[in-house]
Amino acid sequence: MSSGKSKNNTERWIATILLIIGGIIVSLPFIWMISSSFKPENEILQIPPTLIAENPTFQNYIDLFTNLNFGVYLRNTLIIVALSFVGLFFNAMAGYGFAKYHFKGKEKVFYLVLATMMIPGQVTMIPVYLLLNEMGLINTMAGIVLPGLAAAFSIFLFRMFMATIPTDLIEAARLDGAGEFYIFFRLIIPISKPIFAVQGILTFIAAWNSFLWPLIIANDESLYTLSVGLSLLKGQYANNFALQMAGAAFMVIPIIIIFSFFQKYIVEGFTTSGLK
Protein backbone atom coordinates (compact mmCIF):
# COMPACT_ATOMS: atom_id res chain seq x y z
CA MET A 1 0.00 0.00 0.00
CA SER A 2 2.69 2.46 0.98
CA SER A 3 4.74 1.66 -2.12
CA GLY A 4 1.64 2.36 -4.21
CA LYS A 5 1.32 5.71 -2.54
CA SER A 6 4.92 6.70 -3.13
CA LYS A 7 4.56 5.60 -6.73
CA ASN A 8 1.54 7.89 -7.02
CA ASN A 9 3.58 10.65 -5.49
CA THR A 10 6.40 10.27 -8.02
CA GLU A 11 3.86 10.32 -10.80
CA ARG A 12 2.40 13.51 -9.41
CA TRP A 13 5.83 15.07 -9.32
CA ILE A 14 6.51 14.09 -12.92
CA ALA A 15 3.12 15.49 -13.93
CA THR A 16 3.87 18.74 -12.10
CA ILE A 17 7.28 19.11 -13.70
CA LEU A 18 5.90 18.44 -17.17
CA LEU A 19 3.16 20.98 -16.55
CA ILE A 20 5.66 23.60 -15.46
CA ILE A 21 7.88 23.09 -18.52
CA GLY A 22 4.87 23.18 -20.84
CA GLY A 23 3.48 26.18 -19.02
CA ILE A 24 6.68 28.15 -19.51
CA ILE A 25 6.68 27.33 -23.23
CA VAL A 26 3.01 28.30 -23.56
CA SER A 27 3.43 31.59 -21.72
CA LEU A 28 6.66 32.53 -23.48
CA PRO A 29 4.93 34.65 -26.17
CA PHE A 30 3.14 36.62 -23.43
CA ILE A 31 6.32 37.19 -21.45
CA TRP A 32 8.14 38.22 -24.61
CA MET A 33 5.36 40.56 -25.65
CA ILE A 34 5.25 42.36 -22.31
CA SER A 35 9.00 42.65 -21.86
CA SER A 36 9.54 43.81 -25.46
CA SER A 37 6.84 46.44 -25.20
CA PHE A 38 8.94 48.32 -22.63
CA LYS A 39 12.11 48.31 -24.71
CA PRO A 40 13.32 51.37 -26.60
CA GLU A 41 13.57 50.90 -30.36
CA ASN A 42 17.34 50.26 -30.43
CA GLU A 43 17.26 47.68 -27.66
CA ILE A 44 14.59 45.53 -29.26
CA LEU A 45 16.79 44.69 -32.25
CA GLN A 46 19.76 43.90 -30.06
CA ILE A 47 21.42 40.49 -30.43
CA PRO A 48 21.57 38.73 -28.00
CA PRO A 49 18.14 39.94 -26.89
CA THR A 50 17.57 40.99 -23.30
CA LEU A 51 14.88 39.19 -21.35
CA ILE A 52 14.05 42.23 -19.24
CA ALA A 53 14.37 45.70 -20.70
CA GLU A 54 17.59 47.40 -19.60
CA ASN A 55 16.21 50.87 -20.12
CA PRO A 56 12.48 50.34 -19.64
CA THR A 57 10.31 53.00 -21.25
CA PHE A 58 6.63 53.78 -21.58
CA GLN A 59 7.28 55.61 -24.83
CA ASN A 60 5.80 52.84 -26.99
CA TYR A 61 2.50 53.01 -25.12
CA ILE A 62 2.48 56.80 -25.35
CA ASP A 63 3.17 56.57 -29.09
CA LEU A 64 0.09 54.38 -29.54
CA PHE A 65 -2.06 57.30 -28.47
CA THR A 66 -0.06 60.24 -29.82
CA ASN A 67 1.31 59.01 -33.17
CA LEU A 68 -1.49 56.53 -33.76
CA ASN A 69 -5.20 56.75 -33.13
CA PHE A 70 -5.45 54.12 -30.43
CA GLY A 71 -7.67 56.44 -28.40
CA VAL A 72 -10.26 56.37 -31.20
CA TYR A 73 -9.89 52.62 -31.61
CA LEU A 74 -10.36 52.13 -27.89
CA ARG A 75 -13.51 54.26 -27.90
CA ASN A 76 -14.98 52.30 -30.82
CA THR A 77 -14.14 49.00 -29.19
CA LEU A 78 -15.85 50.08 -25.98
CA ILE A 79 -18.94 51.17 -27.95
CA ILE A 80 -19.06 47.75 -29.58
CA VAL A 81 -18.71 46.09 -26.18
CA ALA A 82 -21.59 48.16 -24.80
CA LEU A 83 -23.85 47.44 -27.79
CA SER A 84 -23.08 43.75 -27.69
CA PHE A 85 -24.55 43.69 -24.19
CA VAL A 86 -27.82 44.77 -25.78
CA GLY A 87 -27.48 41.66 -27.91
CA LEU A 88 -26.84 39.61 -24.79
CA PHE A 89 -30.09 40.94 -23.41
CA PHE A 90 -31.96 39.96 -26.61
CA ASN A 91 -30.53 36.47 -26.32
CA ALA A 92 -31.64 36.23 -22.71
CA MET A 93 -35.16 37.32 -23.70
CA ALA A 94 -35.31 34.75 -26.46
CA GLY A 95 -33.96 32.08 -24.13
CA TYR A 96 -36.73 32.90 -21.67
CA GLY A 97 -39.36 32.88 -24.40
CA PHE A 98 -38.28 29.42 -25.50
CA ALA A 99 -37.89 28.10 -21.96
CA LYS A 100 -41.09 29.21 -20.29
CA TYR A 101 -43.78 29.75 -22.90
CA HIS A 102 -45.77 27.34 -25.02
CA PHE A 103 -46.78 28.27 -28.50
CA LYS A 104 -47.41 26.55 -31.76
CA GLY A 105 -44.32 25.44 -33.60
CA LYS A 106 -41.98 26.37 -30.73
CA GLU A 107 -39.66 23.44 -31.17
CA LYS A 108 -39.48 23.96 -34.93
CA VAL A 109 -38.53 27.60 -34.48
CA PHE A 110 -35.93 26.59 -31.93
CA TYR A 111 -34.39 24.09 -34.32
CA LEU A 112 -34.22 26.86 -36.89
CA VAL A 113 -32.31 28.95 -34.35
CA LEU A 114 -29.92 26.07 -33.67
CA ALA A 115 -29.44 25.48 -37.39
CA THR A 116 -27.89 28.94 -37.74
CA MET A 117 -24.97 27.68 -35.62
CA MET A 118 -23.89 25.38 -38.41
CA ILE A 119 -23.61 28.05 -41.10
CA PRO A 120 -19.96 29.03 -41.47
CA GLY A 121 -19.19 32.72 -41.24
CA GLN A 122 -17.57 32.77 -44.67
CA VAL A 123 -20.85 31.84 -46.38
CA THR A 124 -22.86 34.66 -44.82
CA MET A 125 -20.01 37.19 -44.97
CA ILE A 126 -20.67 38.33 -48.55
CA PRO A 127 -24.49 38.37 -48.54
CA VAL A 128 -24.57 40.17 -45.18
CA TYR A 129 -22.25 42.77 -46.65
CA LEU A 130 -24.59 43.15 -49.63
CA LEU A 131 -27.62 43.38 -47.33
CA LEU A 132 -26.00 46.03 -45.15
CA ASN A 133 -25.07 47.88 -48.31
CA GLU A 134 -28.72 47.91 -49.38
CA MET A 135 -29.70 49.18 -45.95
CA GLY A 136 -27.11 51.94 -46.23
CA LEU A 137 -25.28 50.69 -43.14
CA ILE A 138 -21.80 50.34 -44.65
CA ASN A 139 -19.30 52.41 -42.71
CA THR A 140 -21.60 52.84 -39.71
CA MET A 141 -21.40 51.53 -36.18
CA ALA A 142 -24.83 49.91 -36.62
CA GLY A 143 -23.53 47.93 -39.57
CA ILE A 144 -20.61 46.65 -37.52
CA VAL A 145 -22.68 45.59 -34.54
CA LEU A 146 -26.02 44.38 -35.97
CA PRO A 147 -24.99 41.10 -37.65
CA GLY A 148 -23.46 39.71 -34.46
CA LEU A 149 -26.12 40.88 -32.05
CA ALA A 150 -27.98 37.57 -31.72
CA ALA A 151 -26.17 34.29 -31.19
CA ALA A 152 -27.90 30.94 -31.33
CA PHE A 153 -25.47 29.40 -28.91
CA SER A 154 -26.15 32.04 -26.29
CA ILE A 155 -29.92 31.62 -26.72
CA PHE A 156 -29.45 27.89 -26.29
CA LEU A 157 -27.55 28.35 -23.00
CA PHE A 158 -30.05 30.86 -21.64
CA ARG A 159 -32.88 28.51 -22.47
CA MET A 160 -31.13 25.64 -20.75
CA PHE A 161 -30.61 27.64 -17.58
CA MET A 162 -34.03 29.28 -17.47
CA ALA A 163 -35.84 26.00 -18.03
CA THR A 164 -34.67 24.99 -14.56
CA ILE A 165 -36.50 27.92 -12.91
CA PRO A 166 -39.70 26.48 -11.32
CA THR A 167 -42.79 27.42 -13.31
CA ASP A 168 -44.74 27.64 -10.04
CA LEU A 169 -42.70 30.67 -9.12
CA ILE A 170 -43.75 32.44 -12.30
CA GLU A 171 -47.37 31.36 -11.86
CA ALA A 172 -47.39 32.70 -8.32
CA ALA A 173 -46.11 36.06 -9.54
CA ARG A 174 -48.82 36.10 -12.22
CA LEU A 175 -51.50 35.42 -9.60
CA ASP A 176 -50.17 38.38 -7.64
CA GLY A 177 -50.90 40.46 -10.70
CA ALA A 178 -47.38 40.91 -12.03
CA GLY A 179 -47.10 41.58 -15.77
CA GLU A 180 -44.97 39.40 -18.04
CA PHE A 181 -42.21 41.98 -18.39
CA TYR A 182 -42.22 42.75 -14.69
CA ILE A 183 -41.72 39.03 -14.07
CA PHE A 184 -38.86 38.90 -16.54
CA PHE A 185 -37.03 41.91 -15.12
CA ARG A 186 -37.72 41.46 -11.42
CA LEU A 187 -37.82 37.69 -11.07
CA ILE A 188 -36.10 35.92 -13.95
CA ILE A 189 -33.05 38.15 -14.39
CA PRO A 190 -32.08 38.11 -10.69
CA ILE A 191 -32.42 34.32 -10.54
CA SER A 192 -30.36 33.95 -13.71
CA LYS A 193 -27.35 35.85 -12.41
CA PRO A 194 -24.93 32.93 -12.80
CA ILE A 195 -25.65 32.45 -16.51
CA PHE A 196 -25.59 36.21 -17.04
CA ALA A 197 -22.14 36.30 -15.43
CA VAL A 198 -20.73 33.63 -17.72
CA GLN A 199 -22.37 35.02 -20.84
CA GLY A 200 -21.45 38.56 -19.89
CA ILE A 201 -17.76 37.73 -19.66
CA LEU A 202 -17.80 35.79 -22.92
CA THR A 203 -19.67 38.64 -24.63
CA PHE A 204 -17.11 41.12 -23.38
CA ILE A 205 -14.20 39.04 -24.66
CA ALA A 206 -15.82 38.45 -28.05
CA ALA A 207 -16.69 42.13 -28.50
CA TRP A 208 -13.29 43.33 -27.31
CA ASN A 209 -11.65 41.03 -29.85
CA SER A 210 -14.05 41.75 -32.73
CA PHE A 211 -12.13 42.03 -35.96
CA LEU A 212 -13.74 40.76 -39.14
CA TRP A 213 -16.91 42.89 -39.28
CA PRO A 214 -15.22 46.13 -38.31
CA LEU A 215 -12.61 45.35 -40.96
CA ILE A 216 -15.20 44.71 -43.68
CA ILE A 217 -17.74 47.39 -42.78
CA ALA A 218 -15.54 50.27 -41.63
CA ASN A 219 -14.06 52.20 -44.52
CA ASP A 220 -12.52 54.97 -42.56
CA GLU A 221 -10.29 55.02 -39.56
CA SER A 222 -12.76 56.73 -37.26
CA LEU A 223 -14.66 53.44 -36.99
CA TYR A 224 -11.74 51.06 -36.56
CA THR A 225 -11.54 48.85 -33.51
CA LEU A 226 -8.40 47.98 -31.60
CA SER A 227 -8.00 44.73 -33.55
CA VAL A 228 -8.28 46.47 -36.90
CA GLY A 229 -5.98 49.25 -35.71
CA LEU A 230 -3.43 46.73 -34.56
CA SER A 231 -3.45 44.88 -37.88
CA LEU A 232 -2.98 48.25 -39.57
CA LEU A 233 -0.09 49.05 -37.24
CA LYS A 234 1.57 45.76 -38.15
CA GLY A 235 1.45 46.79 -41.80
CA GLN A 236 2.55 50.40 -41.33
CA TYR A 237 5.27 49.93 -38.76
CA ALA A 238 6.50 46.55 -39.94
CA ASN A 239 9.92 47.01 -38.39
CA ASN A 240 9.01 48.80 -35.20
CA PHE A 241 8.54 45.69 -33.12
CA ALA A 242 8.50 47.51 -29.81
CA LEU A 243 5.49 49.53 -30.93
CA GLN A 244 3.78 46.41 -32.26
CA MET A 245 4.33 44.63 -28.96
CA ALA A 246 2.95 47.59 -27.02
CA GLY A 247 -0.16 47.56 -29.24
CA ALA A 248 -0.60 43.83 -28.72
CA ALA A 249 -0.04 44.12 -24.97
CA PHE A 250 -2.58 46.94 -24.78
CA MET A 251 -5.17 44.57 -26.28
CA VAL A 252 -4.23 41.47 -24.35
CA ILE A 253 -3.57 42.75 -20.83
CA PRO A 254 -7.16 43.89 -20.07
CA ILE A 255 -8.38 40.45 -21.09
CA ILE A 256 -5.76 38.75 -18.91
CA ILE A 257 -6.80 40.90 -15.94
CA ILE A 258 -10.49 40.15 -16.46
CA PHE A 259 -9.66 36.50 -16.97
CA SER A 260 -7.68 36.22 -13.75
CA PHE A 261 -10.55 37.76 -11.79
CA PHE A 262 -13.27 35.62 -13.33
CA GLN A 263 -11.24 32.52 -14.17
CA LYS A 264 -13.64 30.19 -12.41
CA TYR A 265 -16.71 31.53 -14.22
CA ILE A 266 -15.07 31.50 -17.64
CA VAL A 267 -13.70 27.99 -17.33
CA GLU A 268 -17.01 26.71 -15.98
CA GLY A 269 -18.85 28.56 -18.71
CA PHE A 270 -16.83 26.82 -21.38
CA THR A 271 -17.21 23.53 -19.59
CA THR A 272 -21.00 23.59 -19.43
CA SER A 273 -21.23 24.98 -22.94
CA GLY A 274 -18.84 22.36 -24.25
CA LEU A 275 -20.42 19.26 -22.85
CA LYS A 276 -24.12 19.77 -23.18
Add this chain to the structure above:
Amino acid sequence: MLNQLLKGTVRNRHPFIFIAPALIILILFSLIPIMIAFVISFTDMDLKGLADWSNISFIGLQNYTTLLADTVFHKALFNTFFYVVIGVPLVIIFSLSIALLLNYGKTLIFTVFRAVYFMPAITNIIAVAVVWGFLYNTQYGLFNYVLSLADIDKVLWLEEPVMAKLSLIILAVWKGIGINMIIFLAALQGIPNSYYEAAKIDGAKRWQILFFITLPLLRYAIFFVTVTTLIGWLQFFEEPFIMTQGGPLDGTVSMALFIYQRGFQFSEFGYAAAGSFVLFIVIIIVTLLQFKLKKSDAEY
Protein backbone atom coordinates in the same frame (compact mmCIF):
# COMPACT_ATOMS: atom_id res chain seq x y z
CA MET B 1 -60.70 32.75 -39.40
CA LEU B 2 -57.89 35.24 -39.97
CA ASN B 3 -59.48 37.48 -37.40
CA GLN B 4 -59.45 34.65 -34.88
CA LEU B 5 -55.83 33.89 -35.58
CA LEU B 6 -54.94 37.53 -35.12
CA LYS B 7 -56.83 37.70 -31.83
CA GLY B 8 -55.05 34.59 -30.62
CA THR B 9 -51.70 36.07 -31.50
CA VAL B 10 -52.45 39.29 -29.67
CA ARG B 11 -53.57 37.41 -26.58
CA ASN B 12 -50.47 35.21 -26.63
CA ARG B 13 -48.20 37.96 -27.78
CA HIS B 14 -45.69 37.72 -24.95
CA PRO B 15 -43.58 34.80 -26.14
CA PHE B 16 -43.30 36.45 -29.54
CA ILE B 17 -42.22 39.76 -28.06
CA PHE B 18 -39.54 37.94 -26.08
CA ILE B 19 -38.28 35.95 -29.03
CA ALA B 20 -38.74 38.48 -31.82
CA PRO B 21 -35.62 40.69 -31.51
CA ALA B 22 -33.13 37.83 -31.52
CA LEU B 23 -35.10 35.82 -34.06
CA ILE B 24 -35.40 38.70 -36.52
CA ILE B 25 -31.65 39.30 -36.34
CA LEU B 26 -30.89 35.63 -36.87
CA ILE B 27 -33.27 35.39 -39.82
CA LEU B 28 -31.95 38.58 -41.36
CA PHE B 29 -28.25 37.92 -40.91
CA SER B 30 -28.00 34.15 -40.97
CA LEU B 31 -30.88 32.44 -42.76
CA ILE B 32 -31.66 34.93 -45.53
CA PRO B 33 -27.96 35.46 -46.32
CA ILE B 34 -27.45 31.78 -46.99
CA MET B 35 -30.18 31.93 -49.63
CA ILE B 36 -28.70 35.09 -51.10
CA ALA B 37 -25.28 33.45 -51.19
CA PHE B 38 -26.73 30.51 -53.05
CA VAL B 39 -28.43 32.73 -55.63
CA ILE B 40 -25.52 35.08 -56.26
CA SER B 41 -23.13 32.17 -56.64
CA PHE B 42 -24.81 31.71 -60.04
CA THR B 43 -24.32 35.34 -61.04
CA ASP B 44 -21.44 37.62 -61.99
CA MET B 45 -22.17 40.00 -59.11
CA ASP B 46 -19.34 42.50 -58.62
CA LEU B 47 -18.88 46.20 -57.84
CA LYS B 48 -20.84 47.18 -60.94
CA GLY B 49 -23.66 44.91 -59.86
CA LEU B 50 -23.53 46.43 -56.40
CA ALA B 51 -24.07 49.89 -57.84
CA ASP B 52 -26.84 48.89 -60.22
CA TRP B 53 -28.67 45.59 -60.11
CA SER B 54 -29.29 45.61 -63.86
CA ASN B 55 -25.58 44.90 -64.33
CA ILE B 56 -25.98 41.48 -62.72
CA SER B 57 -26.62 38.54 -64.97
CA PHE B 58 -27.10 34.85 -64.37
CA ILE B 59 -24.20 32.84 -65.63
CA GLY B 60 -25.29 29.41 -64.48
CA LEU B 61 -22.55 27.18 -63.18
CA GLN B 62 -19.74 29.25 -64.66
CA ASN B 63 -18.41 30.39 -61.26
CA TYR B 64 -18.17 26.79 -60.15
CA THR B 65 -16.44 25.61 -63.31
CA THR B 66 -14.00 28.52 -63.05
CA LEU B 67 -13.28 27.50 -59.46
CA LEU B 68 -12.46 23.98 -60.57
CA ALA B 69 -9.84 25.36 -62.94
CA ASP B 70 -8.52 28.11 -60.64
CA THR B 71 -4.99 27.20 -59.53
CA VAL B 72 -5.18 29.52 -56.51
CA PHE B 73 -8.32 27.72 -55.40
CA HIS B 74 -6.54 24.40 -55.83
CA LYS B 75 -3.78 25.70 -53.62
CA ALA B 76 -6.33 26.93 -51.07
CA LEU B 77 -7.95 23.50 -51.03
CA PHE B 78 -4.62 21.76 -50.62
CA ASN B 79 -3.44 24.17 -47.91
CA THR B 80 -6.67 23.81 -45.96
CA PHE B 81 -6.31 20.04 -46.17
CA PHE B 82 -2.70 20.40 -44.97
CA TYR B 83 -3.75 22.58 -42.00
CA VAL B 84 -6.51 20.19 -40.98
CA VAL B 85 -4.57 16.95 -41.33
CA ILE B 86 -1.63 18.18 -39.26
CA GLY B 87 -3.30 20.70 -36.98
CA VAL B 88 -6.36 18.84 -35.75
CA PRO B 89 -4.55 15.72 -34.44
CA LEU B 90 -1.93 17.94 -32.78
CA VAL B 91 -4.60 19.99 -31.01
CA ILE B 92 -6.35 16.85 -29.77
CA ILE B 93 -3.17 15.11 -28.61
CA PHE B 94 -1.82 18.15 -26.79
CA SER B 95 -5.07 19.19 -25.17
CA LEU B 96 -5.82 15.64 -24.05
CA SER B 97 -2.31 15.13 -22.63
CA ILE B 98 -2.39 18.40 -20.75
CA ALA B 99 -5.83 17.60 -19.40
CA LEU B 100 -4.57 14.21 -18.20
CA LEU B 101 -1.64 15.91 -16.45
CA LEU B 102 -3.84 18.58 -14.90
CA ASN B 103 -6.14 15.86 -13.62
CA TYR B 104 -3.41 14.64 -11.27
CA GLY B 105 -4.20 17.18 -8.62
CA LYS B 106 -6.45 19.96 -7.42
CA THR B 107 -3.93 22.02 -5.49
CA LEU B 108 -3.25 25.67 -6.26
CA ILE B 109 -0.44 24.93 -8.71
CA PHE B 110 -2.77 22.89 -10.90
CA THR B 111 -5.38 25.64 -10.92
CA VAL B 112 -2.73 28.18 -11.84
CA PHE B 113 -1.47 26.07 -14.72
CA ARG B 114 -5.00 25.41 -15.91
CA ALA B 115 -5.27 29.18 -16.27
CA VAL B 116 -1.88 29.46 -18.00
CA TYR B 117 -2.75 26.85 -20.63
CA PHE B 118 -6.15 28.42 -21.15
CA MET B 119 -4.87 31.96 -21.64
CA PRO B 120 -3.95 31.75 -25.35
CA ALA B 121 -7.53 30.70 -26.11
CA ILE B 122 -9.01 34.02 -25.02
CA THR B 123 -6.35 36.38 -26.27
CA ASN B 124 -7.02 38.39 -29.36
CA ILE B 125 -5.97 36.62 -32.55
CA ILE B 126 -4.56 39.79 -34.07
CA ALA B 127 -2.40 40.46 -31.02
CA VAL B 128 -1.32 36.84 -31.12
CA ALA B 129 -0.39 37.08 -34.78
CA VAL B 130 1.56 40.29 -34.17
CA VAL B 131 3.51 38.76 -31.29
CA TRP B 132 4.23 35.54 -33.15
CA GLY B 133 5.22 37.50 -36.22
CA PHE B 134 7.98 39.03 -34.10
CA LEU B 135 8.97 35.66 -32.60
CA TYR B 136 9.21 34.22 -36.12
CA ASN B 137 11.18 37.15 -37.52
CA THR B 138 14.20 35.74 -39.37
CA GLN B 139 16.72 38.28 -38.13
CA TYR B 140 15.47 39.58 -34.81
CA GLY B 141 13.06 36.86 -33.72
CA LEU B 142 13.46 34.98 -30.48
CA PHE B 143 13.11 31.56 -32.09
CA ASN B 144 16.03 31.98 -34.44
CA TYR B 145 18.10 33.41 -31.60
CA VAL B 146 17.41 30.34 -29.44
CA LEU B 147 18.28 28.09 -32.38
CA SER B 148 21.50 30.03 -32.98
CA LEU B 149 22.55 29.16 -29.41
CA ALA B 150 22.43 25.51 -30.50
CA ASP B 151 24.35 26.41 -33.68
CA ILE B 152 21.35 25.84 -35.90
CA ASP B 153 21.10 28.00 -39.01
CA LYS B 154 18.42 30.64 -39.35
CA VAL B 155 15.06 29.14 -40.19
CA LEU B 156 12.92 31.04 -42.70
CA TRP B 157 9.73 30.57 -40.65
CA LEU B 158 7.35 32.50 -42.88
CA GLU B 159 9.21 32.86 -46.17
CA GLU B 160 8.97 29.36 -47.56
CA PRO B 161 5.58 27.75 -48.44
CA VAL B 162 5.79 24.50 -46.45
CA MET B 163 7.61 26.01 -43.48
CA ALA B 164 5.17 28.94 -43.41
CA LYS B 165 2.23 26.54 -43.24
CA LEU B 166 3.87 24.67 -40.37
CA SER B 167 4.63 27.93 -38.55
CA LEU B 168 0.99 28.96 -38.80
CA ILE B 169 -0.06 25.54 -37.52
CA ILE B 170 2.25 25.82 -34.48
CA LEU B 171 0.68 29.15 -33.60
CA ALA B 172 -2.87 27.89 -34.13
CA VAL B 173 -2.23 24.77 -32.04
CA TRP B 174 -0.86 26.98 -29.25
CA LYS B 175 -4.07 28.98 -29.39
CA GLY B 176 -6.38 25.99 -29.85
CA ILE B 177 -5.31 23.90 -26.86
CA GLY B 178 -7.11 25.89 -24.14
CA ILE B 179 -10.78 25.32 -24.81
CA ASN B 180 -10.41 21.66 -25.73
CA MET B 181 -8.25 21.02 -22.69
CA ILE B 182 -11.03 22.40 -20.48
CA ILE B 183 -13.59 20.16 -22.17
CA PHE B 184 -11.39 17.10 -21.66
CA LEU B 185 -10.69 18.07 -18.06
CA ALA B 186 -14.40 18.38 -17.30
CA ALA B 187 -15.02 14.98 -18.87
CA LEU B 188 -12.13 13.45 -16.91
CA GLN B 189 -13.45 14.81 -13.65
CA GLY B 190 -16.82 13.31 -14.47
CA ILE B 191 -15.45 9.76 -14.47
CA PRO B 192 -16.45 8.08 -11.19
CA ASN B 193 -13.52 7.11 -9.00
CA SER B 194 -14.99 3.65 -8.46
CA TYR B 195 -14.02 2.67 -12.01
CA TYR B 196 -10.36 3.32 -11.28
CA GLU B 197 -10.53 1.56 -7.93
CA ALA B 198 -12.14 -1.50 -9.45
CA ALA B 199 -9.43 -1.60 -12.12
CA LYS B 200 -6.71 -1.30 -9.49
CA ILE B 201 -8.18 -4.17 -7.47
CA ASP B 202 -8.12 -6.26 -10.63
CA GLY B 203 -4.41 -5.41 -10.89
CA ALA B 204 -4.62 -3.21 -13.98
CA LYS B 205 -1.47 -1.32 -14.89
CA ARG B 206 -1.32 2.42 -15.46
CA TRP B 207 -1.36 2.21 -19.26
CA GLN B 208 -4.12 -0.37 -19.17
CA ILE B 209 -6.27 1.98 -17.11
CA LEU B 210 -5.53 4.78 -19.57
CA PHE B 211 -6.31 2.81 -22.71
CA PHE B 212 -9.14 0.58 -21.49
CA ILE B 213 -10.95 2.82 -19.02
CA THR B 214 -10.11 6.50 -19.34
CA LEU B 215 -9.97 6.89 -23.11
CA PRO B 216 -13.12 4.82 -23.86
CA LEU B 217 -15.03 6.83 -21.26
CA LEU B 218 -13.82 10.03 -22.89
CA ARG B 219 -15.30 8.88 -26.21
CA TYR B 220 -17.99 11.57 -26.31
CA ALA B 221 -15.64 14.35 -25.31
CA ILE B 222 -13.14 13.23 -27.95
CA PHE B 223 -15.87 13.08 -30.56
CA PHE B 224 -17.16 16.52 -29.65
CA VAL B 225 -13.69 18.03 -29.69
CA THR B 226 -12.84 16.39 -33.01
CA VAL B 227 -15.98 17.65 -34.73
CA THR B 228 -15.72 21.22 -33.45
CA THR B 229 -11.96 21.44 -34.01
CA LEU B 230 -12.29 20.13 -37.55
CA ILE B 231 -15.02 22.62 -38.41
CA GLY B 232 -12.91 25.39 -36.92
CA TRP B 233 -9.76 24.42 -38.81
CA LEU B 234 -11.62 24.10 -42.10
CA GLN B 235 -12.35 27.81 -41.65
CA PHE B 236 -8.70 28.69 -40.91
CA PHE B 237 -8.49 32.40 -41.65
CA GLU B 238 -6.99 34.99 -39.30
CA GLU B 239 -3.54 33.42 -38.98
CA PRO B 240 -2.62 33.51 -42.68
CA PHE B 241 -4.54 36.74 -43.14
CA ILE B 242 -2.45 38.65 -40.62
CA MET B 243 0.88 36.90 -40.76
CA THR B 244 1.45 36.05 -44.42
CA GLN B 245 -1.49 37.51 -46.40
CA GLY B 246 -1.65 34.09 -48.01
CA GLY B 247 1.92 34.21 -49.28
CA PRO B 248 4.61 33.19 -50.09
CA LEU B 249 3.39 32.16 -53.56
CA ASP B 250 -0.11 31.50 -52.20
CA GLY B 251 1.53 28.90 -50.00
CA THR B 252 -0.62 29.69 -46.98
CA VAL B 253 -3.92 30.68 -48.62
CA SER B 254 -6.77 28.81 -46.96
CA MET B 255 -10.24 28.41 -48.41
CA ALA B 256 -11.65 31.01 -46.03
CA LEU B 257 -8.90 33.47 -46.94
CA PHE B 258 -9.48 32.80 -50.65
CA ILE B 259 -13.17 33.66 -50.21
CA TYR B 260 -12.30 36.83 -48.32
CA GLN B 261 -9.75 37.95 -50.90
CA ARG B 262 -12.05 37.29 -53.85
CA GLY B 263 -14.98 38.95 -52.13
CA PHE B 264 -13.49 41.97 -50.46
CA GLN B 265 -10.20 42.65 -52.18
CA PHE B 266 -11.28 41.88 -55.75
CA SER B 267 -15.02 42.52 -55.21
CA GLU B 268 -15.94 39.38 -57.16
CA PHE B 269 -18.95 38.70 -54.95
CA GLY B 270 -20.54 36.02 -57.13
CA TYR B 271 -17.30 34.10 -57.48
CA ALA B 272 -16.54 34.36 -53.75
CA ALA B 273 -20.06 33.15 -52.91
CA ALA B 274 -19.49 30.10 -55.09
CA GLY B 275 -16.24 29.46 -53.22
CA SER B 276 -18.02 29.81 -49.89
CA PHE B 277 -20.59 27.23 -50.93
CA VAL B 278 -17.86 24.77 -51.82
CA LEU B 279 -16.42 25.32 -48.33
CA PHE B 280 -19.87 24.85 -46.79
CA ILE B 281 -20.38 21.59 -48.64
CA VAL B 282 -16.93 20.36 -47.58
CA ILE B 283 -17.78 21.15 -43.94
CA ILE B 284 -21.13 19.34 -44.17
CA ILE B 285 -19.57 16.26 -45.80
CA VAL B 286 -16.74 16.05 -43.25
CA THR B 287 -19.15 16.46 -40.33
CA LEU B 288 -21.62 13.87 -41.66
CA LEU B 289 -18.76 11.49 -42.28
CA GLN B 290 -17.69 11.78 -38.68
CA PHE B 291 -21.18 11.13 -37.37
CA LYS B 292 -21.35 8.09 -39.60
CA LEU B 293 -18.00 6.79 -38.36
CA LYS B 294 -19.15 7.33 -34.80
CA LYS B 295 -22.34 5.34 -35.30
CA SER B 296 -20.45 2.31 -36.51
CA ASP B 297 -18.14 2.72 -33.53
CA ALA B 298 -21.01 2.73 -31.03
CA GLU B 299 -22.04 -0.80 -31.98
CA TYR B 300 -19.04 -2.30 -30.23
